[in-house]
Amino acid sequence: MFDKEYDVIVVGAGHAGCEAAAAAANMGSKVLLVTMNLQTIGQMSCNPAMGGIAKGQIVREIDALGGYSGIISDKSAIQFKMLNKSKGPAMWSPRTQNDRMRFAEEWRLALESTPNVDFYQEMVSGLIIESGKACGVKTSLGISIKSKSVVLTNGTFLNGLIHIGDKQLGGGRAGEKASTGITEQLVQLGFESGRMKTGTPPRVDGRSLDYTKMIVQPGDLIPEKFSYSNTKSLVNQRDCHMSHTSELVHDLLREGFDRSPMFNGRIKSLGPRYCPSIEDKINRFSDKNSHQLFVEPEGWDTVEVYVNGFSTSLPEDVQFKALRSVVGFENVKFFRPGYAIEYDYFPPIQLKHTLETKLVNNLYFAGQINGTTGYEEAASQGLMAGINAHLKQNEKEDFILKRDEAYIGVLIDDLITKGTEEPYRMFTSRAEYRTLLRQDNADLRLTPKGFQIGLATEDRLKRMEEKQSKSDLFVKFFKDTSVLPDQINPILESVNSSLVKQSDKMFKSFSRPNVTMKHMLQIDTVSDFVAEHNLDREVLEQTEVQVKYSGYIAKEKNNADKLQRLENVKIPANFDYTQLKSLSYEAREKFSKIQPVTISQASRISGVSPSDISVLLVFLGR
DSSP states (O other), X not given: OOOSOEEEEEEOOSHHHHHHHHHHHHTTOOEEEEESOGGGTTOOOSOSEEEOTTHHHHHHHHHHHTOSHHHHHHHHEEEEEEETTTSOTTTOEXXXXXXXXXXXXXXXXXXXXXXXXXXXXXXXXXXXXXXXXXEEEXXXXXXXXXXXXXXXXXXXXXXXXXXXXXXXXEOSBTTBOOBOSHHHHHHXXXXXXXXXXXXXXXXXXXXXXXXGGSEEEXXXXXXXXXXXXXXXXXXXXXXXXXXXXXXXXXXXXXXXGGGOTTTSSSOOSBOOTTSOOHHHHHHHTTTOSOOXXXXXXXXXXXXXXXXXTOOOOSOHHHHHXXXXXXXXXXXXXXXXOOEEEEEEEOOGGGBOTTSBBSSSBTEEEOSGGGTBOSHXXXXXXXXXXXXXXXXXXXXXXXXXXXXXXXXXXXXXHHHHHHOOSSOBOOOGGGOTTTTTSOGGGHHHHHXXXXXXXXXSOHHHHHHHHHHHHHHHHHHHHHHHOEEOXXXXXXXXXXXXXXXOSSOEEHHHHHTSTTOOHHHHTTSHHHHHHHXXXXXXXXXXXXXXXXXXXXXXXXXXXXXXXXXXXXHTSBOOTTOOGGGOTTSOHXXXXXXXXXXXXXXXXXXXXXXXXXXXXXXXXXHHHO
């Protein structure tokens, strides 16, 4: 059946696997995507949404590099929201509500239209390892398939165990069996493994809900989109709704705590800190008598509804009884109960920044196998693993994004350098350069890099260059053009800002707090310039950020450049840290285990002190 050698075999077809396969194939590799079920390619296993705080920035970065997640999200969106608009642009985060079925369909169609991707449905039960290199996979039917590299994106399937109350079911997702064999082989090879937990809420029948009792959550009046390509913005949108739990709901849930696998010791692994189950919420935040529940439609045409905020592994009868006491859910009918799932992961300090494992050459890990949670985090890792698998086979330079270049760079550096003992989720607060890493400029930051490695198309590069040149021209216009007091003072008065007595450059007035692009467009010379140069919304947004935040951006860029000096100080491979007796014991131990590549990376390792870095610098200086 397989009489040829593939360049890349991708195991698993979730968000990480799909991006890995697409990236490697579009760069020219011959790819085989192996999954246990071809009907669940690109499945949204949890909530039917993409993006959100920091996650939206990641989707934009994937798109800017030439990945597919932004395009798929736009094509299957049923609602769009830009979150955090009341804060500065570094915090703005795009989010779509999606049609679950269409999202998966669009992913499959996109992959099937990618010529270099082959598909095979079966469980991968092991790897072919020869002379310390991954050379293919073995399936449960005993078939060996050869390849130059392997990307593992197994999600929650490695020895997956589903918990509903005191019931336990083997499985990687509701209705799908777990994957066995890979963990055991990797542990024999010397890999360290662990267990993590995640959960999901009940799915219910929307026809049984009373939406008139809930708070409507509409999308943006003027919806944007994720992709920088020519995908279309939404014209029509579906509303979400919000309800709340109550003391009665909490009391009903507590009745099942003695049968909860979280509290009776059946689940020993850690779940996501920032997306806790409802029983964990009412236990940890016992002072709160109410929690928000977001009622999210699963698509345009289905009645299935996702109850966001009610993730649980309590017995199904307890779930049902408690949910029926929520306002608007008095007559709720279940499609399926919520559940928790435990699965194997491999602490990511065992990886290089390319996501290739340190123990086995040409073997890459991406997604929840690395201890992350979330579609977006998984997709970005898949993209980077697919890119680097292709580059290595073609003897090209590794593709690594730095912390000041992308949230993807922050994510991977955190995983490799710090590791994680609980499901890792991206937040804007994890990035020290978030003013640089905005959702509006992901294309300016990354599309040239994507084009350089052969992933982003020339059309994408031209779009980016046009946006950059128009934005630069508009910023120059504000710096060079003066405005008279009678033109600007009505605007300043409307925002309670002090008036001016003489003409001054527009840039200065525009830089004031509360003066927006909308205000500046009231000035005829500005609106005429916009019309003359055909400036679109993206250019207007980019220009406004550059004008109003130029000082902050310059300061952050300067800080990044200073730290870049440490990034340039390389540490020799397989460096023997035991010879440096002046290092603390903890530093010697962690340096030896993690094997940092640069002084900058070494400085970010938890438990390493500035004096340890000084010792390293002195020694390397010699």
